[in-house]
Amino acid sequence: MEPSLKERSGNHCELCKSGNHLSVYTVTPATHPNNQIVICDACLTHLEKGIDTDSQYWRFLTEAMWSEVPAVQVVAWRVLSKFKNEDWAADNLDMLYLDDETLAWAKAEQDSTSVEPSEVHKDSLGAVLQNGDTVVLTRSLDVKGSSLNAKMGTVVKNIRLVADNTDQIEGKIDGQLIVILTKYLRKQKG
Known part of the structure; x- marks a missing residue:
């Protein structure tokens, strides 16, 4: 030094x-x-x-x-x-x-x-999603390969966007990391 x-x-x-x-x-x-x-x-x-x-x-x-x-x-x-x-x-x-x-x-x-993405992740109502957002499930979902059933209204905090697919995000429900389709969630207002 x-x-x-x-x-x-x-x-x-x-x-x-x-x-x-x-x-x-x-x-x-x-x-x-x-x-x-x-x-x-x-x-x-x-x-x-x-x-x-x-x-x-x-x-x-x-x-x-x-x-x-x-x-x-x-x-x-x-x-x-x-x-x-x-x-x-x-x-x-x-x-x-x-x-x-x-x-x-x-x-x-x-x-x-920085490269502006040509497509962005959007929730079921068209709101733009970002890493770290909190979302709410708009319907109950069965998680493939698991006995977990994510109920409608479940809050998922600190989401991560799936880089190569704007129709998916990752989030934890009951401590389990799962992939969720953006058409089944809405962004929670801050």
């Missing part, structure tokens, strides 16, 4: 302030100057999980986003943007100010890696 990074970070993770198992993380694109920050293994693991990471883990960004280091601000903006549908993240994004250059840097990865 470069002495300048070690000094700037105080030998702590520049995101969560942990002092354990530190490494240098390069904030993409790598061509941007001063694009390295010091992070711990836990933050690195969560960053690598991308959208599958636990949003509650990132609550410390409420403090980290005020860093004077643009690379830290970029990481904070990118992570908060992934969870912008959650109140705490949306509130932080509203408060977070990035100068034009830093904001363009933060959006650069997002613009190059």
Whole structure:
């Protein structure tokens, strides 16, 4: 680790302030100057999980986003943007100010890696579904290969969209992960 990074970070993770198992993380694109920050293994693991990471883990960004280091601000903006549908993240994004250059840097990865899906998952009433939504079954369903009968009105929390089929989502009912057809559910209002 470069002495300048070690000094700037105080030998702590520049995101969560942990002092354990530190490494240098390069904030993409790598061509941007001063694009390295010091992070711990836990933050690195969560960053690598991308959208599958636990949003509650990132609550410390409420403090980290005020860093004077643009690379830290970029990481904070990118992570908060992934969870912008959650109140705490949306509130932080509203408060977070990035100068034009830093904001363009933060959006650069997002613009190059995000592809708008041509088709989206919709419930039986046409409402767009997203990962993490809560839905309600609109009819009773027998689960294939199981004795489970999911009753009409059953609430399924924290759904996951099936990537290659917009007619299906995954959700847990009675602790069992099952695939549910979107035509048999409706999105629960938040």
